[in-house]
Amino acid sequence: MNYIVLDLEWNQPLHSKTGENIKQKNVLFEIIEIGAVKLDENLNEIGRFNRLIKPVVHKKMNPIISNITGIKEKDLNKEKKFPTVIEEFLIWCGDDYIMCTFGNQDVYELEANMQYHNINIPWKFPLLYIDIQRIFSIENNEINEQRSLEMVSMFMGVSGKNAYHRALSDAIYTAEVMKKMNRNSFEKYMSLDYTNLPTNKSEEKEIDLGTHLEYLSRAFEEKEEMMACKEIYITRCPVCMKKCRKKIKWFSDSIKYICMARCENHGLIEGLLYLKKNHNGYYVLRKTIGVDEKRFMDVVKKRNLINEKRKLRKNKEKTQ
Ligand SMILES: [Zn+2]
Structure with missing residues (x-):
């Protein structure tokens, strides 16, 4: 080669x-x-x-x-x-x-x-x-x-x-x-190119890029169809590849979705979900990274802040 x-x-x-x-x-x-x-x-x-x-x-x-x-x-x-x-x-x-x-x-x-x-x-x-x-x-x-x-x-x-x-x-x-x-x-530490998507569900897999796992979904015609696909929300441990329970459910920071999960054997995991679109249609890029307690607490703070802002906005809308 x-x-x-x-x-x-x-x-x-x-x-x-x-x-x-x-x-x-x-x-x-x-x-x-x-x-x-x-x-x-x-x-x-x-x-x-x-x-x-x-x-x-x-x-x-x-x-x-x-x-x-x-x-x-x-x-x-x-x-x-x-x-x-x-x-x-x-x-x-x-x-x-x-x-x-x-x-x-x-x-x-x-x-x-x-x-x-x-x-x-x-x-x-x-x-x-x-x-x-x-x-x-x-x-x-x-x-x-x-x-x-x-x-x-x-x-x-x-x-x-x-x-x-x-x-x-x-x-x-x-x-x-x-x-x-x-x-x-x-x-x-290979990198994954996103231009060619998996052509069907069986081609979808998580790829170990050394620093984290990456998953690319197949293309969907409709965004709603993609969002309803359970596969895109899974978090796997980057070390043992087992499915892990969420500690913080997926939430949006308006650029991407973030979640936290924990592997019983390998600790905390951060999931990042990017919704994208190319010439084939809508697709998801998901990254899964092993993180420490400090990062976990930072994400908790971030989510709480986003929730607070949302509440304030809703209250404002009610009073107007
Ligand atoms: Zn594990």
């Missing part, structure tokens, strides 16, 4: 009036460069892929992106379009590989661009990939930090004179960082 270390550069529109980058939903981050390094199972480099891509959606180069990457509009005009380049890329990848990226956005944007161009996404559920940024955070006990590739490569002693923010050089830096890391971590 080979490792495909991938990095992308993309263009995005400017807000016409303010000159700021648009960060709203449904804006395609259009890929203008794919860079990748192929490593064998011993992390020896066995190939490189490097292509610029002619944009068809955001044809005007965003000056901020031009500044960061050094890619100019005239550089892209003579290049091939995305469907041709992605076909070449997938052939270059071969059959037996695992994708490696720095951060969780590259796999997502690659698939978003493929969907935009109606290109069949070849990876079936579950697509597990290696996010080097995440693994670096876990290994350095700073799970909520997202360090830049510059910082991580410097820390690992592999920074060089090639410019950052170009697809191939970033892929090379990421590959060099990988060579310095604990290899066991790659398999232990």
Whole structure:
């Protein structure tokens, strides 16, 4: 099995009036460069892929992106379009590989661009990939930090004179960082891609991502149908996978649902439930994490605060 270390550069529109980058939903981050390094199972480099891509959606180069990457509009005009380049890329990848990226956005944007161009996404559920940024955070006990590739490569002693923010050089830096890391971590702390959902109930399973369990539901046509599905509310212990009794029932903080449960043998567990929607329909992402008493008390406080606010609002409505 080979490792495909991938990095992308993309263009995005400017807000016409303010000159700021648009960060709203449904804006395609259009890929203008794919860079990748192929490593064998011993992390020896066995190939490189490097292509610029002619944009068809955001044809005007965003000056901020031009500044960061050094890619100019005239550089892209003579290049091939995305469907041709992605076909070449997938052939270059071969059959037996695992994708490696720095951060969780590259796999997502690659698939978003493929969907935009109606290109069949070849990876079936579950697509597990290696996010080097995440693994670096876990290994350095700073799970909520997202360090830049510059910082991580410097820390690992592999920074060089090639410019950052170009697809191939970033892929090379990421590959060099990988060579310095604990290899066991790659398999232990995989990341799960959410683009391809399970196609039926029997494909749904909880996946151990090293730090927590993740469950992706199949897609539902109606939100109500999904909410009525008992399976989505289960909490399993991340250690023994047994179903656990709730200590705090699911409640909403308006972004997600939270619950607390306890495994008789392995202690407290926090459940997080995200309701999502993609081109297939409505689906649920559930994370289950082992936590300590302090976290449990924080969640109790949070729930009480939400309940208080709700009560106040109701009373106000009554008196109006
Ligand atoms: Zn347990």
